[in-house]
Amino acid sequence: MSVRKIYTQGDEVLSKKSHPVTKFDHKLHVLLDDMRDTLIQADGAGLAAPQIGILRRVVVVSDGDTITELVNPEIVATQGEQNGLEGCLSVPQKYGMVKRPMVVTVKAQDRDGYFFTMTGQEIVARAFCHEIDHLNGVLFTEYTNHLFTPDEIQQIAEEEA
Template sequence: MALRKIRKYGDEVLRKKSKKVEVFDKRLHTLIEDMLETMAEAEGVGLAAPQIGILKRVVVIDVGEGPIELINPEIIESEGEITQPEACLSIPGVLGEVPRPKRVKVRAQDRWGNFFEIEGEDLLARAFCHEIDHLDGILFVDKVTKFLEPDSEG
């Protein structure tokens, strides 16, 4: 495993649409492991492949309940809405309120290509939406309704 460099706001790769993963091999597994290590080192709750310069539809998330790996994820259901503070490893020092669904269901593939569905509420739903947006070149600052001072999240 290896730490990868997290791309910062202004890097054009963050605005590009990621390509569907077609090959589920050792290279993909290495990418996922590197992403998990990079996310943990940066103390983040999610990381999308474009954030490390890889335009593939790969996301890792850990909101404190163990890592979740999503390949080619898509939101297939959403319910409710809640506006809460959000931040991003690619935009350090910026915090803003973003409306997101309270609950979502995601369909994705695992690292071997098997399809599965997973549901998330509150923070997990927010993480799913935030990271899947990255795969389409959308950043949370595009959806902020109000910017906050970084120390006001508590």
């Protein structure tokens, strides 16, 4: 198990479409273990394989306690709407307002190929959308026309307080 390098905006791999996983073998398990380690180390809400340079449809999403592994994930249902600040480990120190569904149900396979569905709300729903976008070569910066720095966000928070 090891922490991998996270590619950042401008690296070509982040704008490419990832390929479906067909083999649920040791190589996939090593990838998932490394993605877990990398996500924990970076303290993120989610990580997609292309962010570590692997064009496979694999993501990990954290709700703060548990990390869920999703192989070949697809959104099958959404409900409601949320508008909030979103960030990305591949776009360090920048945040943007992005509208996402409030509730998202995904269908995916686990590391052994078994299908399951899972419903997430709020931050998890946002992470499902954000990470699946990565598999299609899309970054959140495409949805927003202004990127905030951490200083600007703090300023806004202070003005609102």
